[in-house]
Amino acid sequence: MIKYLIALLLGLAVGTAAFLALLYLNPLTAQNRLSPITVTDNDVLHLNYPAVASNMLIYTNDGESQVAPHPTKVLQLWEPPIRKTDAIATVLTNSRSQVLGVGLKFSSDSEATDILNGHLLVDSVWHIYLPGKGSLFIEQQENYWSYVRDIVIPARWNSGDNWRGNWRGNISVGPGALGTARVVGGSGIFSGLESEGLETLSSKAYSVAQGLVAADGELAIEIPRIESEPTPDP
Amino acid sequence: MFKTFIAGILLGIVAAAAALYFLSPVDQYREQSLIVVHPNQGNTEVFHVNVPMDRIMVGARAQQNPLPAGLEWPNDEVLADTRTELFKIRNGKDAVVGVASRIAATNEISGDIVEWVLHLPARGSVYGILQVEPTEGGFRRGELKAGTGEFAPLRGPLTERWIADTSGDEDAPAGRIEITTAFVRERVAE
Numbered sequence A: 001m002i003k004y005l006i007a008l009l010l011g012l013a014v015g016t017a018a019f020l021a022l023l024y025l026n027p028l029t030a031q032n033r034l035s036p037i038t039v040t041d042n043d044v045l046h047l048n049y050p051a052v053a054s055n056m057l058i059y060t061n062d063g064e065s066q067v068a069p070h071p072t073k074v075l076q077l078w079e080p081p082i083r084k085t086d087a088i089a090t091v092l093t094n095s096r097s098q099v100l101g102v103g104l105k106f107s108s109d110s111e112a113t114d115i116l117n118g119h120l121l122v123d124s125v126w127h128i129y130l131p132g133k134g135s136l137f138i139e140q141q142e143n144y145w146s147y148v149r150d151i152v153i154p155a156r157w158n159s160g161d162n163w164r165g166n167w168r169g170n171i172s173v174g175p176g177a178l179g180t181a182r183v184v185g186g187s188g189i190f191s192g193l194e195s196e197g198l199e200t201l202s203s204k205a206y207s208v209a210q211g212l213v214a215a216d217g218e219l220a221i222e223i224p225r226i227e228s229e230p231t232p233d234p
Numbered sequence B: 001m002f003k004t005f006i007a008g009i010l011l012g013i014v015a016a017a018a019a020l021y022f023l024s025p026v027d028q029y030r031e032q033s034l035i036v037v038h039p040n041q042g043n044t045e046v047f048h049v050n051v052p053m054d055r056i057m058v059g060a061r062a063q064q065n066p067l068p069a070g071l072e073w074p075n076d077e078v079l080a081d082t083r084t085e086l087f088k089i090r091n092g093k094d095a096v097v098g099v100a101s102r103i104a105a106t107n108e109i110s111g112d113i114v115e116w117v118l119h120l121p122a123r124g125s126v127y128g129i130l131q132v133e134p135t136e137g138g139f140r141r142g143e144l145k146a147g148t149g150e151f152a153p154l155r156g157p158l159t160e161r162w163i164a165d166t167s168g169d170e171d172a173p174a175g176r177i178e179i180t181t182a183f184v185r186e187r188v189a190e
Helices: A002-025 A145-157 B002-022
Strands: A043-050 A058-060 A085-093 A099-109 A121-130 A134-143 A162-170 A172-174 A181-188 A194-207 A211-223 B035-037 B043-051 B055-059 B082-090 B096-105 B113-120 B124-130 B140-147 B157-164 B175-181
Touching: A002 B002, A043 A099, A058 B055, A085 B055, A085 B082, A085 B096, A099 B082, A099 B096, A099 B113, A121 B096, A121 B113, A121 B124, A134 A194, A134 A211, A134 B113, A134 B140, A145 A162, A145 A194, A172 A194, A181 B113, A181 B124, A181 B140, B043 B096, B113 B140, B113 B157, B124 B157
Parallel strands: none
Antiparallel strands: A043 A085, A043 A211, A058 A085, A085 A099, A099 A121, A121 A134, A134 A172, A134 A181, A162 A194, A181 A194, A194 A211, B035 B043, B043 B082, B043 B175, B055 B082, B082 B096, B096 B113, B113 B124, B124 B140, B140 B157, B157 B175
């Protein structure tokens, strides 16, 4: 009787492991690396920011997560309704590292998360101000499945508890039908703007103890061209 | 015994799939929404920020005592006239229900702004643009520019007002920023 029980338990362990391996290797959950923003004819505004907490102006969370708040004395989000939320404030720069403005981002774990289908989702919003240009609001859903699969899990398997490499991925997956973020202009030249955006993460090093060690983020925002009125045929 | 082992494998696959399908990995905590419905079909909801307790960050170039301590606000000319703040926000029962950002800036080219983003994780977010100059009574009035989640189909005004504390209590806040929203569902033309 006992040997049957052992066989059943062994089978359960093997079955669970096989299912998790299938989930991990599932090619159907591979990341879509092509975005409509990258092939648009419209102008695209690129905003860069540091994706490592210690390089941001501030980063805060519940204080018990993997990534430590920065600076250390920042107020932590420990109350139950905001415990699964991160807040950041960061400088936004162009490709030549010139300061363009400031960005504030709130990210909350999404209740639409569905691990079975490779959806590790986060609902986030950006509040952006670029002096001399105006303000923007970005709403998006992000998927961190590829990030976890390609960086976090390999780092945990690594004997040194870290990962090094070159990883770049689109983390925006909605609410746009083509996996783009929704952009709403607030003031200045962006007033009245309704457009799409894309957030990308580039990582070179990750530590199990600290999270991302070397990483940058980029926001690409499509700025539609103003179509000139066609001249009537005389 | 081999058949039992195979049955165990199949059972393990089914159990793992069922667990991932039925168990929700994320369940955001919800505080009760305290919305007051008025006879004119409008409804209001009041949020507030206790100052200074709920201030997470004040980013401004002229700030002598940075908040939080250790904040290194960039000394760049571009951000000279920009004041950026992060807060926790509370409902009418004084319970923290979300986080918020406020940006106030003056700029000759892009204009002066006062804007809020309220982020309530279990409900959605609100992007509101206010008039720069307060009206009589200290109100700054504005409009919901965009919303997400349950706020996505809503439209309507919001106001901001500073209320100084007059209780004289030793541990009372210096005052509070009150944000009142009066959103209604946008009518869709039939």
